Amino acid sequence: MIPDLLEIGFVRKLKGFQGLIKVATKEQFEDALVNASFIFINMDGSKVPFGIERVELANDVVLKLDHVTSSEDATALVGKELYLPVSLFDDEDLGSKTSDDLYYGHVHGYSLIDTAGKKVGTIEIVEQYPGQEMATLTMPNGRSALVPLVDAYILEVDQEASTIKMDLPEGVIPD
Secondary structure, eight states: OOOOEEEEEEEEETTTTTEEEEEEEEEHHHHHHHHHHHHEEEEEEEEEEEEEEEEESSSEEEEETTOSSHHHHHHTTOOOEEEEEGGGGGGGHHOOOOTSSGGGOOTTTEEETTTOEEEEEEEEEEEEEEEEEEEEEOOTTTOOEEEETTTTTEEEEEETTEEEEEEEOSSOOOO
């Protein structure tokens, strides 16, 4: 049985020719990554487990995975999302919860909907700022906006539809 998983980032690119990969992840997930013995990678919609041989934390986070021994093997992983079991994280690593008991770290890819039911954009990343978490939103016109994820603005979270309905103050979303 696959455990509950949290998306922690994605494979950015190769490092060298021995199958090492550089990953993009937030600093808050690094401790869990270092302590993990395996990681799940989204391969065509399925979460496939890979054993972790080594984690390097320097300027970049670099992983050496079991059975990924060549640049060809590693190339197949570039751009793929990375997941770890939620059980590896403390509550503070996961970030705040929404009013519907959903961790904000889980809302990557959710659509943000306004009070009229119109899609405002897609949540690309959630980051912790002093006092609140902020979502970087990609709007249909390709522009980005920072949106505060605070309970006062959240009207509804639909996990099945992957949407968050919000009543945002005037000016938060640029025209």
